[in-house]
Amino acid sequence: xxxxxxxxxxxxxxxxxxxxxxxxxxxxxxxxxxxxxxxxxxxxxxxxxxxxxxxxxxxxxxxxxxxxxxxxxxxxxxxxxxxxxxxxxxxxxxxxxxxxxxxxxxxxxxxxxxxxxxxxxxxxxxxxxxxxxxxxxxxxxxxxxxxxxxxxxxxxxxxxxxxxxxxxxxxxxxxxxxxxxxxxxxxxxxxxxxxxxxxxxxxxxxxxx
Numbered sequence: 001x002x003x004x005x006x007x008x009x010x011x012x013x014x015x016x017x018x019x020x021x022x023x024x025x026x027x028x029x030x031x032x033x034x035x036x037x038x039x040x041x042x043x044x045x046x047x048x049x050x051x052x053x054x055x056x057x058x059x060x061x062x063x064x065x066x067x068x069x070x071x072x073x074x075x076x077x078x079x080x081x082x083x084x085x086x087x088x089x090x091x092x093x094x095x096x097x098x099x100x101x102x103x104x105x106x107x108x109x110x111x112x113x114x115x116x117x118x119x120x121x122x123x124x125x126x127x128x129x130x131x132x133x134x135x136x137x138x139x140x141x142x143x144x145x146x147x148x149x150x151x152x153x154x155x156x157x158x159x160x161x162x163x164x165x166x167x168x169x170x171x172x173x174x175x176x177x178x179x180x181x182x183x184x185x186x187x188x189x190x191x192x193x194x195x196x197x198x199x200x201x202x203x204x205x206x207x208x209x
Contacts, residue, residue, distance in 0.1 A: 090103040
């Protein structure tokens, strides 16, 4: 009788444990038996088309064939290692066209200092230069549909590595050209290299139409 009572108590405890697992929403039993059918793949719903793949371009070829790129930049446009050029390319919506615009930044090989930045807009299968800024350490990026250009500000005696400050200029496409939407000046500490006057410079006027 004692053994029977102990067994019954054990069965009851197991039953309570199973019920607790099922009621609590956790535990191995919640997952059910292992599935053997293939995992379903996510597919677009009816009427929904997948996003188009980004059309990549050869930025070096764009620069070399662009009359708006200066001879100085073209002359420095050489591979750093084998066929690797110091060129960054970003793709995104800037001008409201049907295709992605291309932002190309050209840098030096040794210290990766920017020497030019350009924006190309696709027009009938060809790419048109709609923005160009060539200055020391200039660099541009796409930020939520705007073109954000950063360039250092050098005083008279500032070394290249220690500018007095920087300008962060936000350009927005209006009509058929980029216009300045916002401008922020950051003044760097004089205690870290250089003793320039930190004077501000006007933002570079975008070229192109």
